[in-house]
Amino acid sequence: GKGEYDHFMLKEITEQPTALAQAIEGRIDATSGRIGLSAFEPGSFEAIDSVQFVACGTSYHAALYGSLALNQAGVQATALLANEYSVAAPPVDETTLVIAVTQSGETADTLNALRQATAEGARTLTVTNVVGSTAAREADDALFIRAGPEIGVAATKTFSSQAVILTLLGQRIATDLRGEPSADLESLLPALESMPSRIHELLEHSNAEAIAEQYRDSQSYFFIGRGLGYPVALEGALKFKEITYEHAEGFAAGELKHGPLALVTPETPVFAIFTGQEDEKTLKNAEEARTRGAPVIAVCPDGHPAVEAADEHLAIPETDSDLAGLFANVQLQLLSYHAADLLDRPIDKPRNLAKSVTVE
Numbered sequence: 001g002k003g004e005y006d007h008f009m010l011k012e013i014t015e016q017p018t019a020l021a022q023a024i025e026g027r028i029d030a031t032s033g034r035i036g037l038s039a040f041e042p043g044s045f046e047a048i049d050s051v052q053f054v055a056c057g058t059s060y061h062a063a064l065y066g067s068l069a070l071n072q073a074g075v076q077a078t079a080l081l082a083n084e085y086s087v088a089a090p091p092v093d094e095t096t097l098v099i100a101v102t103q104s105g106e107t108a109d110t111l112n113a114l115r116q117a118t119a120e121g122a123r124t125l126t127v128t129n130v131v132g133s134t135a136a137r138e139a140d141d142a143l144f145i146r147a148g149p150e151i152g153v154a155a156t157k158t159f160s161s162q163a164v165i166l167t168l169l170g171q172r173i174a175t176d177l178r179g180e181p182s183a184d185l186e187s188l189l190p191a192l193e194s195m196p197s198r199i200h201e202l203l204e205h206s207n208a209e210a211i212a213e214q215y216r217d218s219q220s221y222f223f224i225g226r227g228l229g230y231p232v233a234l235e236g237a238l239k240f241k242e243i244t245y246e247h248a249e250g251f252a253a254g255e256l257k258h259g260p261l262a263l264v265t266p267e268t269p270v271f272a273i274f275t276g277q278e279d280e281k282t283l284k285n286a287e288e289a290r291t292r293g294a295p296v297i298a299v300c301p302d303g304h305p306a307v308e309a310a311d312e313h314l315a316i317p318e319t320d321s322d323l324a325g326l327f328a329n330v331q332l333q334l335l336s337y338h339a340a341d342l343l344d345r346p347i348d349k350p351r352n353l354a355k356s357v358t359v360e
C-alpha cells in the first residue's frame, strides 16, 4: 500500500535511494574501479559495432540518456522511438546491439521493435524492471534494474534506475569496444556509490513544493537542458504534462532560439538544467528567455553562476556530469508532483493513460 503517503507517486519518488542502492548492489566496486554485470563478462560486447536503443515515453528518455553517454564515450549509438521503428529503422546486422528499455517489459510498441530487430539478425538485450516479462523472455539477454514494483502511472524511480544501469552498461560496452575503461570511471564509480544518500538529502531539503506554488498559474512550462540535461528536460516536461494536465515542453537548450523562443513570455517559466556540460551556453540560452520576461528557475548546484542569474533555484549536489541530470530529474519529479497536487489531479491514475500500454 501507500503507507504514510497520499500517493504512490510520492512514495516511489521517496524510494529512490533504496531503488538505486539495489540497482548498483554488487555491480560496482569503486576501490578496484570494476563494473560487474554478471551475465556480461569483460569482452562480451567485443563483436558489437553500434548500439540502437528502442523504447517509449519515459523509458525513451532513459534510452536517450544512455545513448548520449555512449556517444560521449566514443561509441556509435542512437535512441529510437519504438513506435517509429517499423517505418524507419536504421539497418542492423549481427554487429548491432539493439537494447529495448522498458520498465514493464510488456509495452507492445517496444516488443514489436525488439521482434523486428531479432528477425533482422541483430543481437538483442532488454533493460527492464520485471523478471519474467515478455521482453526479458524474448531478448537474447536481460539486465534487471531492480527498482521494485512501481504502481503510479507516472514512471519515477524506474527512470532513475534505468539511467544508472544504462550508464554502467555503457561503460562496459565502451570498455569492450575501445579496449580500455573510460577515463572518468575513477570519478563516476564513487559518485554512483554516494548517489543513494545524496538523493535522500536532496529529498529532505527540496523547495520544489514552494516553486510549484509560486508558478501555479502559468500558461506553459518549459524545460531546457544540454547534453545529458536534454533527456532530463524532455522527461521533466513529460512528467509535468502527464500528471498536471498543464502544457509543458522540453527543448534542447540551444534549440530555444530556433523557434520555441516565440512562445516565451512572462507567463512561461523556464526550468534550466545544468549538468556541467557547456553550462555557460545553457546559461546564455536561459538569459535569452529571461530577457523576454520569462521567470528562470535554475536547476544546478549551490554557488553555480546560474543561481545569481536566475529568479529561483532548485539545488542539486556537485557531482559527476554523467549523473548530475539524474539529481535534477528528482527535483523536477517533486515539482510535477506538487504542481499536480495543488491542482487536485488524480496523480496516480492520470486520465486516458495506463501503466502498461499493451496495444500498438
Ligand code: M6R
Residues within 6 Å of the ligand: 056, 057, 058, 059, 060, 101, 102, 103, 104, 105, 106, 107, 110, 153, 154, 155, 156, 239, 242, 354, 355, 356, 357
Ligand atoms: O513499461 P515501459 O517502460 O515500456 O513504458 C513506456 C511508457 O509507456 C512509460 O514510460 C510512460 O511514458 C510513463 N507513464 C511516463 O510516466
